[in-house]
Amino acid sequence: METYTVIVLLLAATIRVATPLLLAALAGMFSERAGIIDLGLEGKMLGAAFAAASVSAVSGSAWLGLGVGVLTAIALSLLLGFACVTHRGNQVVAAVAVNIVVGGLGPTLALAWFSLGGQTPQLDAAGQRFTALIWPWALSAREVPLPGLLYAELLSGHNLVVYLAAVLVPAAAWVLYRTRFGLRLRAVGENPQAVDTAGISVTALRYQAMIISGGLCGVAGTYLSIAASSGFVRDMTAGKGYLALAALIFGKWRPYPTLGACLLFAFTDALAVRLQGVPLPIVGVIPVQFILALPYVLTVLLLAGFVGRAIAPRAIGVPYTKER
């Protein structure tokens, strides 16, 4: 294969890996900007992945799967809100709990409903999955060397959710920086008392943020089970929620830098797959695990202030109490 073909295919793989990361990171952006540490991204995604695959398997409709997946993740997000906002519980504990519950409940329900050892059935029928959308002339364009390949592999050939994620970045930026809701959301994560004294309900804002976070996680989870693969398997998020959180931190809680971080992390993943066992000049074979661990190492370095400085929303993690 020619070098540029390899690179284009690598980039196409990057986009596919980045999509769920990006959706989850944007989800986390809303909850964390509102002042809630969202370790629950993992569980919300996993819950949505299971629900979407189950519903799609039973109903045969990917769209219905998406809907139920989103609703499931929103419900989990509201549960987190109930614990952290209403009852001022510890946000980390609540998220860990939800992640563990979902991690066990998915396979348990899958076994009870489908008797396939904790998986959902393979989604093969038409309409059960979101499949790649081939743009006009993409197949023939592939023959044209570089521009054609770029068109065919990078622009065309992804499923609907990928394009949705791409649109969501400017949308999220617009909501965050250009709307009343965004202004209040950013304020409540920095100084909830200022929001409260301005006559705005801190509780309502945080719940709204959790609903948005749930919705986006729902799309991310749905992508995993009925777009990127064909069914739910145990622990299929495999830490993507935490990786998304790392990307969010790496992107300093801003939409476009977060997009960049997701692409970077996804690229390392795609690269690791491609470099598996391939000797490179000078360094020889790089162990895949080192490349896979790179995002986590980078995030630690960032948190330590060695590569830039990530300043979290000031009120994050602190339940709001009115009492003064």
Next chain:
Amino acid sequence: MSAIKQLPRWADIFLLPLVGLAAALLLSAGIIALLGESPWQAVKLMIDGALGSQEGIGYSLFYATNFIFTGLAVAVAFHAGLFNIGGEGQAYIGGLGTGLVCLWFSHWPFWVVLPLAVLASAGFGAAWAFLPGLLQAKRGSHIVITTIMFNFIASALMTYLLVNVLVKPGQQSPETREFAQGLWMPFAHEMLGRFGINFTATPLNLAFVLALGAAIFVWIFIWHTRWGYALRVVGQSPAAAVYAGMSPSRITVMAMLLSGALAGGLGLNELMGSQHRILIDFPGGAGFVGIAVALMGRNHPFGILLAAGLFGALYQGGSQLTFDMPRINRDMVVVIQGLVILSCGALENMFRVPLTALLGRPVRAEKEKL
């Protein structure tokens, strides 16, 4: 707000976790009923599986041993005001230490290797907790996030080591060779047998005694030494700690070292006691169970022993369920565990408020708060 009340101590320590546990179990029963099985039957099967036979008890205590180590790890960090959710990674790396000692000193006598293995497991576990602790203390890096990141880094590192370095030559699965049989932890049935007591063969081993020792050590350290005192002051009020001449950053690092060392103990039980080799993902989520155990046990060693026993029984009873109820698998135990964390931890206030209204005693209001 009109009357400031406080929950009596006994209710805070015993009643609140029990109410939380009851709520979690009720919810779990509901889920089991939803799956089309009888919750009552399930409870009976689980109790029978966990406690109804020597085998059940042995396995329950074997699992509990892991949870004692990881539960103590969470608790020690918690007393210093730190949320260490990196127990999983620390246990993983700690086990590496145990394993390396066992692999390197194959021909040495057990009683010489044992202290080395204990030191190595604690040392490796502590080392893995050191950086997150140091970064929290010196750079203010959020310890929750860094310990999560270190879990993943540990996982990648161990996969690399097992696949590329430590793997037994000519073998497909990423595992080391088996430890020399002389270095296996003595099993409980062997030790009891020496005293003429018959006990079914189970993986329960000497590490259980080490775990009990660790619990006693933590109890003495936290409540009966000046270092433990300093650790608790830092956890409750860093400003007061500075006032008292303590260094919050040094104590933060110390607490994380101790926490990681305790988590590292898991390898003594799981590897030296049962698997007898290093293999992929041997902690199997015990680091996270430690959170539930610490929350249930109110971060007190004796509470942790009880909670670890409960979770050990839950694990063993859960596997019994899988045999007898085809519609339920071991994942149900994970669900119950998560629900316990939810109700004993995150939703504690939901139960605390009504309980306080019911049992609370008024406390003198502090004037300066008005």
Next chain:
Amino acid sequence: MTADAPLKPPALELRGIDKRFGSVHANRAISFAVAAGSVHGLIGENGAGKSTLMNIVYGFHRPDAGVILVNGREVEIHSPQDAISAGIGMVHQHFMLVENFTVLENVLLGVEGGPLLARGLARARMELQKIGRDYGLEVPLDALVGTLPVGLQQRVEILKALHRGAGILILDEPTAVLTPQETDQFFRMLGRLRDQGRTVLLVTHKLREIMAITDRVTVMRQGAVVAEVVTASTSPRELAEKMVGRAVLLQVKKGELRAGPALLSVRNLSVRDSAGALRVKHMSFEVRAGEIVAIAGVAGNGQSELLEVLAGMGVSTSGEIFMGGFDLVATAADPRRRRELGLAHVPEDRLRVGVVPGFSAQANLILGYQDRAAFNRGGLMNDGAILADCERKMAAYDVRPPLPGLRLSAFSGGNQQKLVIAREVDCEPQVLLVGQPTRGVDIGAIEFIHHRLVALRDAGKAILLISVELDEILGLADRILVMAGGEITGELSRAEATEEKIGLLMAGVRGEGRA
């Protein structure tokens, strides 16, 4: 407008506001009225119930009884939103600003005027420029609030209230963070607000401000209104008497001053805070054996920083601190070493710094002394000795209830402070640093604590007292240093000190230069 002024209903009227927190009666049937277009003062000591009352008016607390009238109409205020729509604006003592927002964004928060920001921002910008011109309240609208000095941040708070159309402006201790010059500027601005028909309620415990700017003043003491007077017809002395109440003027019996050698010497000490501002400027003074030296001053003039640095909790930028012959900066940098040398410290902020509220009384009595041989046996803590020590101190210092195992937060403020005093005085220190020893403490305990401090002085130890309570300073001190803006503005012996003289020095007016 002036002609029909008497016919206008009061801008704000409170009738019978009553509020209890547990056993504390914070507000007792409070009634008073604020005339429209006036500057009205509400004065009282710390803890008199002013803040609670203002929190009720702004909807943070619900009163147990009573009604609030705005412009003659009864209003229900359940939340800040209700207060805002009733035309009440409040500037809190601790600013309610989002630091990484611009001034404009801060002002817009809550009154965005539509789901999209662009139009609201443009409109607010125009309006703020106009308000800025009208009242002399210019602020750089696109600057991040966190980068502005406190004086400007306060302006932002006022702009916020005015932008929301507040006809009634409540200012809670607004000058606590201002320099004297800023304060004068601030008062001129209040005057302009009044002239344009707005009503201002100024909550403070500073007499000077009341006299300088208000038309009428309401005095609160122990949760109740004790007087309401026209400012022009009263004097600071009269107000002070009403505010404090004769009974509280404390007289402490002291022995003759027999000052010995200097035990604590501070030379040319300067302290910078984390933001880089110089909080203590080239201070030099000494405290001799057998005397109590008090530092008087408005809160926030560097006293807290001075105390922390002397105790070893903070780092000095330059200068020397000697105790006996020991150079503390060089040889005993941290609080533990200084304690070993005999320097004890009763911190200003008891609950946050001086104790661990969740620990038992017994565990709190070893805080700072946990490494002492008396409390340790081998590697373990000597629980028996700790318990015995606690029981002895509880008896000696009359701590009630005398239960060593009781959680500290369950004790009253006075008994908590007695425990701290017991811990810091009973170890017979050479030098005792005391910050606000009677803040949040009931009268009985105040007397007890004062006696203990005097006893320590009479035993030949050196005491440095920092207090914002002038009575306390006049009652205890042998010598008084007055601090303003991080500097000593004057030194008075007890004999020559009067409230007026101290007040002048506190305001930054230099004394006859004995410092």
